[in-house]
Amino acid sequence: MTPFQFSSMVPPLSNLHHPFFNPIKPPLTDGGFSRDEVRLANRNPGTLLEALRYDLTPAGLHYLLIHFDVPFVASADDWTLSIGGLVNKPIKLSLADLKQRPQRSMPVTLECAGNGRAGVAPRYQSQPWHHEGVGTAEWTGTPLKSLLEEAGLADSAHDVVFYGTDRGFGGGQEHDYGRSLSPEQALDDDILVVWGMNGAPLLPQHGFPLRLVVPGWYGMASVKWLDRIEVIDRAFDGHQQAGTYVYRASADDPGTPVTTVRVKSLMVPPGIPDVYTRSRMVEAGPVNLFGRAWSGAGVGISKIEVAVDGEWQDAKLDLELGQYAWRGWTFNWQATPGDHELMCRATDANGDVQPIDPRFDIAGFGNNSVQRLTVTVR
């Protein structure tokens, strides 16, 4: 039934005592950051908070979360996307084939599921995001739905699995990066198989030449370097699906899968920074605060509030950029000399509102607590 081999299915190795296969995950900590965490922070940049001003995040300022290495793809000419497994008609398409299909462009805000992890205590040692694991791009591609309909999912289909060509070890398992959706989720009208970003080909680090974009979901669902889709008759148990990206309150909690993005907002820090501490100095007088707010699954933002020294007031929402894109907001602050704490808080159309304090998750996923910023006004 399967027309091609999935290279993620490798035989187990004999050396089961090797650290790759029996990883000792560092414990939760309240202490200083490890060298491994710093290395990850430097590999996986966040956006710059001052770049929230751009409706579409400029090239190179969109956050990255590269699990393994960026595959080196010298040319897209030979790239193919295969759809196989439990389908009526396995198909294999070149990039040129895909570009012949109906095309759609859509601004989508993507956020890392671990964004805010460094603010959760005790801290899980992984990519130590503060607030910056978010960005917005206009993605161009073709709807996944029509591809899946052309292949035809078998009645026994349980999961649709998306694989990239990026490969490595995680949780002791060697695997190509892989994530699944249920058939119902995968047949959503708005999921795109994407080759373009902000009017240009995908950059290498964003999945060149082909990726998935699952709007409204945290970024782990939007598989990069996508080259094959496999339909299976069971729940996908790959590491990136079952071993991580699960909300868990404790080590023995079976947990709940991480899916859509929780409501969140950020502001551009006003004033000018100190080079090391990033503390801010602001001139007294009128200050036009600007920020962004977003929520997952195509739910709009209904309210944005700003607190100066704990007193909440409504901010003004800008026009929507699109169903799945962040929304700008402004707030006129009359800044008076002294130190002040600024916060912003969004509410979405479902009535979900950002918590003031981080909720605990064992791996630091889904921390959508409010951004707090202390500034000095002179």
Add this chain to the structure above:
Amino acid sequence: MTPFQFSSMVPPLSNLHHPFFNPIKPPLTDGGFSRDEVRLANRNPGTLLEALRYDLTPAGLHYLLIHFDVPFVASADDWTLSIGGLVNKPIKLSLADLKQRPQRSMPVTLECAGNGRAGVAPRYQSQPWHHEGVGTAEWTGTPLKSLLEEAGLADSAHDVVFYGTDRGFGGGQEHDYGRSLSPEQALDDDILVVWGMNGAPLLPQHGFPLRLVVPGWYGMASVKWLDRIEVIDRAFDGHQQAGTYVYRASADDPGTPVTTVRVKSLMVPPGIPDVYTRSRMVEAGPVNLFGRAWSGAGVGISKIEVAVDGEWQDAKLDLELGQYAWRGWTFNWQATPGDHELMCRATDANGDVQPIDPRFDIAGFGNNSVQRLTVTVR
């Protein structure tokens, strides 16, 4: 004499006890990394080592060191470059004026002076680079020399100071980012005033719309968001010139200015990584190691060596890309099962060779010690 005001010259503030003005710099440490260091690592990405494969680093994969905030420049139409101070004829040019002048494109490798800081013990708390603060781009602009000749340096000229519009606090001083060169250095034929990067306009984070590129020097000399040049009759004592970017062995060492890039090399880590530790697994058999080597001030690379488990052998140099660009190299390694340590070491045409161990510098500048990489071969 000076035709315009330099906004970096602000009156001192009354509140001298504010931490912005009396910063307590954290001590050197051998311990875990601070939240401030992690925030900087995440703001200032390194290149990805696997991206060393590209002759020109793709957009978004070139390292960044943003001292303050990236200025938000909505349009370059009103941007001007002023040359004033001790010149015979102050001039002010728009970007359109500059693009009318003789144009030159040149591949240049830029490296942060603090690259390698996280490997120096005890560690200065600042941007905690491991190896990745380096990248290569083709820069397009007009020679600085002809601009300075048109303005005409006065006989009393001692320093030529370059200012960006990025502003903040460093070492307790508020300032626009500013760096100086001596007249002799500034009149070098190869320094460019740049508006293009890899055939496109500068990205915001690389200095849009205008920057300096000083080939062969560490990156701090290549002032971004350049809008004014001032010629002065004394040594420039701005923080970025006198307060930092100085090699110092101890706190009371007057030190030596950081200038040209020390000889260095890096390799693309072979095999596949673990997602958290970045440890590598390599298949036994022939492995084609690839890397880059570079040195400052236009001095070429004369030799590159690779050590497997401490035994040095010559690697093969690729063709030169340009006088100021890194040079590719390859080494065929016959990998045998087990753990192995890989190193690479470059020698430049001056006979300078990379040290095996980091030399100590109080701020972690100029660490060009060899990259060491332990991999597991199966």
